[in-house]
Amino acid sequence: MALRAILLVLLVAVLAAVPLFAASSQTFLAIVFAKSVAVLGLLLLLQAGQVSFGHGMFFATGAYTVAFLGRSMGGGDLALLLAASVVTSAVLGLLVGLFVVRYRYIFFGMLNLAFSMVLYSILEKFFHLTGGSDGLRIRRPTAFGFTFDRAQFDMVLYYSTFAMAFLAAYLVWRYLRSPLGQALKAIKTNETRLEYIGLSARFVMLVGYVISAVLCGVGGAFLGVIQGIATPEYSYWTRSAEFVFIAILGGVGHVAGALTGTFVYEAVRTYAAAFVADSWQMILGFVLLAIILKAPSGIVGLVEGFTARRRKAEASALTVEAAR
Amino acid sequence: MSFDTIVLAVCDGVAYASLVFLVAVGLTFIFGVLGVLNIAHGSFYALGAYTAVSAGIFLTKAGFSPWLTFPALFVAAIFIGAVLGGLMEKLLLQRIYDKEQVLQILVTFAIFMILENVQRLIWGVQPYFMSEPLQLLGNISLFGISYTAYQTLFLPALAVIVLLGLRYFLRHTAAGAQILAVTEDREAASAIGIDAQKVYFVTFIAGATLAALGGALAAPTTSLMPGMGAEMIVLSFAVAATAGLGQIEGAAVAALMIGLGRSLAVYLAPEFEVLVPYILMVGVLIFRPSGLFGAPQLRKI
Numbered sequence: 001m002a003l004r005a006i007l008l009v010l011l012v013a014v015l016a017a018v019p020l021f022a023a024s025s026q027t028f029l030a031i032v033f034a035k036s037v038a039v040l041g042l043l044l045l046l047q048a049g050q051v052s053f054g055h056g057m058f059f060a061t062g063a064y065t066v067a068f069l070g071r072s073m074g075g076g077d078l079a080l081l082l083a084a085s086v087v088t089s090a091v092l093g094l095l096v097g098l099f100v101v102r103y104r105y106i107f108f109g110m111l112n113l114a115f116s117m118v119l120y121s122i123l124e125k126f127f128h129l130t131g132g133s134d135g136l137r138i139r140r141p142t143a144f145g146f147t148f149d150r151a152q153f154d155m156v157l158y159y160s161t162f163a164m165a166f167l168a169a170y171l172v173w174r175y176l177r178s179p180l181g182q183a184l185k186a187i188k189t190n191e192t193r194l195e196y197i198g199l200s201a202r203f204v205m206l207v208g209y210v211i212s213a214v215l216c217g218v219g220g221a222f223l224g225v226i227q228g229i230a231t232p233e234y235s236y237w238t239r240s241a242e243f244v245f246i247a248i249l250g251g252v253g254h255v256a257g258a259l260t261g262t263f264v265y266e267a268v269r270t271y272a273a274a275f276v277a278d279s280w281q282m283i284l285g286f287v288l289l290a291i292i293l294k295a296p297s298g299i300v301g302l303v304e305g306f307t308a309r310r311r312k313a314e315a316s317a318l319t320v321e322a323a324r
Numbered sequence: 325m326s327f328d329t330i331v332l333a334v335c336d337g338v339a340y341a342s343l344v345f346l347v348a349v350g351l352t353f354i355f356g357v358l359g360v361l362n363i364a365h366g367s368f369y370a371l372g373a374y375t376a377v378s379a380g381i382f383l384t385k386a387g388f389s390p391w392l393t394f395p396a397l398f399v400a401a402i403f404i405g406a407v408l409g410g411l412m413e414k415l416l417l418q419r420i421y422d423k424e425q426v427l428q429i430l431v432t433f434a435i436f437m438i439l440e441n442v443q444r445l446i447w448g449v450q451p452y453f454m455s456e457p458l459q460l461l462g463n464i465s466l467f468g469i470s471y472t473a474y475q476t477l478f479l480p481a482l483a484v485i486v487l488l489g490l491r492y493f494l495r496h497t498a499a500g501a502q503i504l505a506v507t508e509d510r511e512a513a514s515a516i517g518i519d520a521q522k523v524y525f526v527t528f529i530a531g532a533t534l535a536a537l538g539g540a541l542a543a544p545t546t547s548l549m550p551g552m553g554a555e556m557i558v559l560s561f562a563v564a565a566t567a568g569l570g571q572i573e574g575a576a577v578a579a580l581m582i583g584l585g586r587s588l589a590v591y592l593a594p595e596f597e598v599l600v601p602y603i604l605m606v607g608v609l610i611f612r613p614s615g616l617f618g619a620p621q622l623r624k625i
Contacts, residue, residue, distance in 0.1 A: 105425040106361040121598040285438035
């Protein structure tokens with residue numbers, strides 16, 4: 001446990017120093033942080049054994065909130081835009097959630113997909129409002145009351161996404177250890193027993209759903225600001241699929257899976273996708289199959305399994321020593 | 325809204341409903357027997373369509389009679405359903421029947437991602453079109469409106485044949501009885517000597533072929549574009565869910581409802597065309613959570 005704490009502090013320290021020694025990878029990491037927040041939302045639902053193929057809709061909600069509000073305020077402030085996207089994604093999450101939490105498994109996944117397709121076609125069809133498939137431009141907002149130039153703003157974005165990614169991971173970790181979070185996990189193991197002890201499974205699920213919607217909304221808001229644009233593609237099924245893929249890749253057993261998975265995914269995509277752009281999705285599909293069939297606990301699970309084996313090996317080596 | 329527009333909308337709706345029914349009934353049939361909702365079903369639809377068009381273009385270019393495009397539609401559908409569906413069931417699905425539901429969902433989803441990509445690699449992103457079957461059957465006139473016979477007669481007739489055929493097969497033949505027995509209780513059916521594995525295999529191929537057939541038959545009426553598979557899986561799910569998963573006759577009613585609703589929207593409020601199926605589905609599911617004809621499931625403790 002102590003080793004883990006030290007490693008975590010070290011990781012945070014290195015990441016905090018990135019703008020000083022590797023400013024060029026700043027934007028890349030900011031994107032990783034922003035997406036990892038959204039992936040946390042999917043990871044949360046997977047704790048309950050549920051998978052949503054439509055969380056891109058909340059991602060788009062966050063980005064479009066920033067775009068609309070930014071446009072009407074002539075830029076706006078980062079903190080305010082984020083707060084607004086929390087509110088809109090929570091409201092949409094509640095509305096959709098009230099309906100979808102009555103369902104589990106394939107119904108849950110497909111209904112989410114259906115809702116996200118609806119949002120996608122609204123964003124694309126009503127172009128006089130939403131800019132159609134070109135999307136809406138997002139202008140650089142002020143941050144916490146100050147105006148920054150481009151380079152400075154990139155750094156501000158880096159630190160805010162960085163802080164948000166770790167804060168969100170910590171909060172989700174706390175939530176999953178709370179009674180409500182434990183109840184969420186119980187939906188996967190045995191929902192009926194959960195109801196027998198007097199908890200409403202739907203309520204437990206709704207809370208989890210709204211939280212996951214907000215996480216995706218915040219991730220989308222950040223990505224919108226980073227990329228300077230919100231497009232309907234944010235709510236397309238490939239985007240939702242990407243989140244599911246990353247969550248499974250990183251490992252659903254631990255909140256660290258979100259950040260690990262996003263980092264690995266984005267790194268591979270940035271450097272390898274240029275060579276295999278045409279078959280990228282197919283490769284993702286095959287990797288997904290391999291993970292599900294061979295290593296269902298993802299990267300974090302593999303690492304944990306490795307350290308556990310090593311510890312076991314060390315322990316048995318010690319007993320052999322002692323026996324001598 | 326004039327009478328002519330209503331007739332047009334009904335013709336559109338019935339033709340569309342027939343196609344959606346073919347795909348949705350395959351989806352719901354597989355779910356009813358295997359308990360797996362195949363997300364890659366939409367890809368079978370798209371691949372069926374593309375294969376049919378490629379076969380049709382090849383035949384007409386090689387100088388054969390354009391009438392041969394009709395059998396080509398069916399051959400393409402059976403080819404895709406048997407080869408791709410068979411491989412998918414044998415290689416992947418057989419390993420996951422006893423796994424967690426969320427893993428089953430993810431496996432079929434991974435196949436969907438792969439097949440969507442394969443389709444784009446083979447046929448690219450430019451639209452494909454093949455109108456021979458549509459032109460060969462000519463037009464008929466209905467209440468003063470001239471409409472293609474392919475869409476007003478051929479497609480609905482085929483949908484009715486599939487519906488009645490499937491009904492007859494399941495209720496009045498030995499093979500159908502075996503399928504129903506496995507659906508009811510796999511273990512008990514195996515105990516009395518039914519080869520459940522074979523039943524799953526055959527059912528999956530039949531369902532996949534229906535999806536590919538829907539695609540092949542849709543090919544003459546629309547231009548094929550990437551993304552049609554994703555749209556169709558959600559739409560056919562909407563139909564199957566509105567009817568109640570596993571309900572074959574119900575799927576026909578729901579397909580007709582959604583098809584007519586959608587084509588009316590095209591003439592009345594075109595912006596809402598895409599939304600109508602989902603509005604209908606959500607409307608039905610709010611009041612009947614297991615669909616129009618579905619029975620609520622008992623829960624195991």
